[in-house]
Amino acid sequence: MKKNISIFLFLFLMGIGSVYAQMSADDIAGRASHMGYYQDKDGRSQAKMVITDSQGRRRERQMTILRFNISDNGDQKYYVYFDKPSDVKGMAYIVWKHLSKDDDRWLYLPALDLVRRVASSDKRSSFAGTNFLYEDVSGRSVNLDNHELLSSEGDSYMIKNTPKDADQVEFSYYQVQVDKSNFIPLKAEYYDKEGKLYRIVEAAEIKEIQGYPTIVKMIAQDLNSGSSTTAEFTDISYGIGINDSIFTERYLRNPPMQWIKG
Amino acid sequence: MVIKKSGIFLVILLLFAWQKPVFAGLSGWHGFAEGAFGGVISKGDPTKHSDYNMAEERLQLKNQYNFEGEDILSRFQGVFRFKGDFTLDEYFGGKTDFELREANLSFTPTQLIDVKVGRQVLTWGTGDYLFINDVFPKDYVSFYVGRDDEYLKKPSDALKISLYPELFNFDFIVIPHFTPNSMPEGDRLSFFDSFQGGIAGTDSDRDLIEPGQQAKNFEYAGRFYRNFGSTEAAIYLFRGFDNISRSYKNEAARQLYYERQDVYGSSLRGELLGGIGNIEGAYLHSPEDPKGNNRLIENSSVRLMAGYEKDLGNDLKVAFQYYYEQMLDYAAYKRSLLSQDVVYDECKHITTQRLTKLFKNQTVRVSLFNFYSPSNNDGYLRFSVEYDLTDHWKFTSGLNIPWGAEDYTDFGQMRKNKNIYARLRYSF
Numbered sequence: 001m002k003k004n005i006s007i008f009l010f011l012f013l014m015g016i017g018s019v020y021a022q023m024s025a026d027d028i029a030g031r032a033s034h035m036g037y038y039q040d041k042d043g044r045s046q047a048k049m050v051i052t053d054s055q056g057r058r059r060e061r062q063m064t065i066l067r068f069n070i071s072d073n074g075d076q077k078y079y080v081y082f083d084k085p086s087d088v089k090g091m092a093y094i095v096w097k098h099l100s101k102d103d104d105r106w107l108y109l110p111a112l113d114l115v116r117r118v119a120s121s122d123k124r125s126s127f128a129g130t131n132f133l134y135e136d137v138s139g140r141s142v143n144l145d146n147h148e149l150l151s152s153e154g155d156s157y158m159i160k161n162t163p164k165d166a167d168q169v170e171f172s173y174y175q176v177q178v179d180k181s182n183f184i185p186l187k188a189e190y191y192d193k194e195g196k197l198y199r200i201v202e203a204a205e206i207k208e209i210q211g212y213p214t215i216v217k218m219i220a221q222d223l224n225s226g227s228s229t230t231a232e233f234t235d236i237s238y239g240i241g242i243n244d245s246i247f248t249e250r251y252l253r254n255p256p257m258q259w260i261k262g
Numbered sequence: 263m264v265i266k267k268s269g270i271f272l273v274i275l276l277l278f279a280w281q282k283p284v285f286a287g288l289s290g291w292h293g294f295a296e297g298a299f300g301g302v303i304s305k306g307d308p309t310k311h312s313d314y315n316m317a318e319e320r321l322q323l324k325n326q327y328n329f330e331g332e333d334i335l336s337r338f339q340g341v342f343r344f345k346g347d348f349t350l351d352e353y354f355g356g357k358t359d360f361e362l363r364e365a366n367l368s369f370t371p372t373q374l375i376d377v378k379v380g381r382q383v384l385t386w387g388t389g390d391y392l393f394i395n396d397v398f399p400k401d402y403v404s405f406y407v408g409r410d411d412e413y414l415k416k417p418s419d420a421l422k423i424s425l426y427p428e429l430f431n432f433d434f435i436v437i438p439h440f441t442p443n444s445m446p447e448g449d450r451l452s453f454f455d456s457f458q459g460g461i462a463g464t465d466s467d468r469d470l471i472e473p474g475q476q477a478k479n480f481e482y483a484g485r486f487y488r489n490f491g492s493t494e495a496a497i498y499l500f501r502g503f504d505n506i507s508r509s510y511k512n513e514a515a516r517q518l519y520y521e522r523q524d525v526y527g528s529s530l531r532g533e534l535l536g537g538i539g540n541i542e543g544a545y546l547h548s549p550e551d552p553k554g555n556n557r558l559i560e561n562s563s564v565r566l567m568a569g570y571e572k573d574l575g576n577d578l579k580v581a582f583q584y585y586y587e588q589m590l591d592y593a594a595y596k597r598s599l600l601s602q603d604v605v606y607d608e609c610k611h612i613t614t615q616r617l618t619k620l621f622k623n624q625t626v627r628v629s630l631f632n633f634y635s636p637s638n639n640d641g642y643l644r645f646s647v648e649y650d651l652t653d654h655w656k657f658t659s660g661l662n663i664p665w666g667a668e669d670y671t672d673f674g675q676m677r678k679n680k681n682i683y684a685r686l687r688y689s690f
Contacts, residue, residue: 051623059625059653085653086292087689090326096492102533104492111412113385117494117531119538119573126577129624129650227623249487249494250426254368254376257328257339 025147028157031183032176034073037139039212040238042068044259047233049130054226060084061128064260065137068242075099077247078138081260082128092252095134099141103134108252115249124169131220131229136201144168155180171199182213198223204230210238292690293322293345300407300662300683307678308452308463310353315450315681316407317352324364338369353450363417376424383415384422384435386485386498388529388540390616391631392585394565395498395527395544397483399505401444406451406676408646408660408683416441430488437481440473442520443505446676454675456604457516461669461678470507471519479503493532498544500525509550510558521559522549537572554591557598562590577620585612604670611637612672625650633673640666640673659684 023031049061062084068077080093096104105118123134145161152158157180162173174190184206190199205217214236221228246256300316309315324345329335345364351357366380387396391414404413419439425432446453448466455462473479481502488495500523507518527544543566551559564587571581589595592608599605617630627648634641646660662681666674 053623057652059650085689087294087656087687089292102536104533111383112415113383115385117388117538117540117571119571119579121536121573122575125573125575126624131623225623248489250376250424250431254341254370257341261328 023157025149025159026142028149028178028183029142029145029147029159029161029176030073032159032178032185033139033142035183035213036185036215037067037076038069038073039214040069040210041072042066042240042242043236043238044240044242045233045236047231049128049132049229049231051130051229052227059129061130063128066242066246066256066259068244068247070244073142076138077244079247079251079256079259081255090255092255094247094252095138096247097138099143103138106249106252113253115252130231131222131227132201132218132231136218136220150175152180156186184213184215209236212238290325290327291323293324294320294687294689296320296322296685296687298409298683298685300681302679302681304678304680308448308461308465309679310449310464315353315679316409316683319350319352321348322346322363323348335367335369338371340367340369342367374426376422376426378422378424379420381417381419382422383417384420384483385415386433386496388531388542388569389567389585390569390571390581390583390614391633392567392583392612392614394542394567395485395496395500395525395529397500397502397505397523397525399441399443403444403446403451406446406662406664406679406681408662408681408685410658410685416444430486433483433485433487435483437483437502438477439475440479440481440503440520441505442470442472442507445506446679451676452678454670456670457513459602461675467516469515469517471511471517473503473520491532493530496529498525498527498529504560508560513558521551523547523560524549527565534570535572537570540567540569542567554589554594555598557595557600557603561592561595564588564590571616577624579616579618581614581616581618583612583614585614586610587612606670607637609637611635635671635673638666638668638671638674640664640668640671640677642673642676654689656687656689657684658687 044064044066047063047065051059064081064083066079070076076097078095078097082088082091090110092108094106102121103123105120107116107118108114109116125134127134127137145163148160148162150158150160157178159176159178160173161176163169166172170192171190172193172195174188176185177187178185184203187200187202189197192198199222201218201220203215204219207214207216216233216236218231219228240259242259246259297319298316299314301314302312322345327342329340343364343366347361347363349359349361351359362381364381364383366378366382368376368378370376384398385396387393389396398418399416401413401416418437418441420435420437422433422435448455448463452461452463454460455466455468457468458466482500484499486497502523503520504523505520507520509519509521511517511519524547525544527542529540529542531538531540546563546565548560548562551561554561567583567585569581569583571579573579587610589606589608612633612635615632619628620626621628629646631644632641643663644660646658648656648658650656660683662679664673664676664679666677668674
């Protein structure tokens with residue numbers, strides 16, 4: 001009897017061990033999402049985005065992004081304060097990101113002292129006119145896609161993500177290359193409904209900040225239009241004690257300068 | 263003359279573009295320089311200039327000072343904000359002016375209180391170009407000639423105290439100095455002048471009497487608001503004056519005045535059917551004519567509206583609103599009228615439709631906004647195209663098409679002011 005139990009225990013532990021040895025595609029996608037969007041309970045960074053169109057014309061966006069996790073790998077809140085270009089300076093934006101329903105978004109226009117509620121069912125629209133989409137900035141819920149491990153050779157995993165609801169998105173699937181050592185998503189390639197590669201988002205530079213591997217430079221390319229956007233993140237800090245209360249109308253009208261200035 | 267001055271201004275605009283180092287020296291100063299022209303496309307415009315209603319240049323400067331140090335304002339996170347517009351108005355023969363739009367100090371004396379004092383723009387409520395509980399001053403002249411939306415709101419001189427206890431938030435505003443709406447008065451925009459009995463231009467000679475500068479004429483506004491989940495609920499209170507001079511002080515002297523008005527209202531806004539829905543309503547009490555039997559003073563009324571906005575994807579948004587206004591004590595109003603008076607309807611219905619589409623990486627914004635009142639048989643179409651040429655240069659062009667069968671309805675009276683406008687702005 002005792003022997004039977006220990007054999008059972010042995011088999012059980014072997015089972016757990018093999019799970020660790022061979023992570024499922026869902027696990028990898030979940031870890032990658034965590035590394036991209038959920039590290040620590042909150043964070044801030046300054047983002048400078050330079051958009052270059054096919055004719056080489058450049059536009060610039062500069063903003064402070066504050067993030068707060070309501071639950072790890074779950075709902076989040078974002079506060080975006082625009083610094084450049086000058087005609088949007090002082091504009092502030094709040095997103096209550098929900099995994100299971102549409103996000104709630106509010107925009108504050110200081111010239112009108114107006115808090116506007118923004119209809120936002122389309123998370124695949126451009127963020128502030130850049131080549132990044134809302135989902136690139138706040139993360140796409142891993143539950144929206146089916147994940148398939150295409151390869152785990154070398155230093156990275158290759159995950160294929162196919163949307164559960166194909167009508168909601170403009171791609172048919174996208175492949176993400178994930179670093180095996182730290183689960184940072186290195187590169188995402190999007191394929192259109194005809195199966196043609198049309199969009200690439202990649203991590204161009206990764207640094208360790210407060211012990212967290214962090215993407216500090218990101219490039220999004222639209223292969224159809226020939227335009228691209230480079231985002232550089234500076235003044236990054238984690239776990240700064242951002243309070244849930246700043247994601248409210250009060251702080252849209254009075255931006256929390258102590259977090260914005262860093 | 264217009265062209266000559268515009269030419270000078272154009273040179274200044276170009277200097278802005280090429281002499282950036284000049285502005286680099288002005289640390290923290292931002293703003294824009296803009297030239298704007300609006301041509302009238304209606305026949306028989308009886309105003310000062312029948313062929314145009316906007317020709318102006320504008321320099322806006324703004325700055326903000328965050329108090330940092332050991333003093334009390336620094337400890338209270340004090341911020342001083344300034345914004346002012348220098349204008350050169352060709353419509354009035356090159357008149358120069360300065361408009362102080364913001365000069366206010368805001369601070370947080372305790373975690374639960376924000377204070378903002380000074381000249382500031384005040385906004386609340388849920389409507390889109392329709393206002394019920396937003397009783398703060400507006401500039402409809404700017405709205406109809408095609409200035410930027412920023413100028414629809416006029417600043418108020420006010421003290422605003424915001425409290426944030428657990429259960430709800432509360433804004434309390436004291437406005438010691440009354441500011442009326444800027445309404446068409448015949449010089450730039452023609453309108454229905456009841457003394458003339460029709461649409462009037464430069465021949466209008468009304469006298470608008472503002473409330474005197476006394477403590478008893480201070481205006482007070484309050485708002486209780488909180489969220490239920492992500493649904494926003496608010497209750498609004500106001501004691502002050504109508505921003506539009508709707509009542510008669512002395513008919514023989516063609517004097518109109520801003521009658522007292524109390525407003526009690528509420529609103530809800532939240533997610534609805536994959537979009538944003540809002541409802542808002544208010545009872546407007548007319549304390550100087552509570553029974554509605556004085557033909558010279560505006561009656562009490564009830565106003566309601568409901569709206570819905572949806573994002574259809576691909577940077578296309580649509581929105582609809584319905585607005586209802588009912589004059590109270592209508593029988594008493596009808597009985598009080600004299601034979602020569604215009605008889606206004608008891609009920610007014612307005613619908614609005616908005617369509618916004620962005621193109622070219624969101625650098626081109628096309629917007630269509632339409633007001634239509636089935637009860638008044640009038641409406642107002644606003645169309646605009648904004649193009650961000652660069653991060654600094656923006657070109658805007660649009661149409662303002664008010665129309666209507668009657669001279670005395672909201673939009674019908676504006677029908678001789680149809681215009682096409684263009685603005686070129688350099689932001690820094």
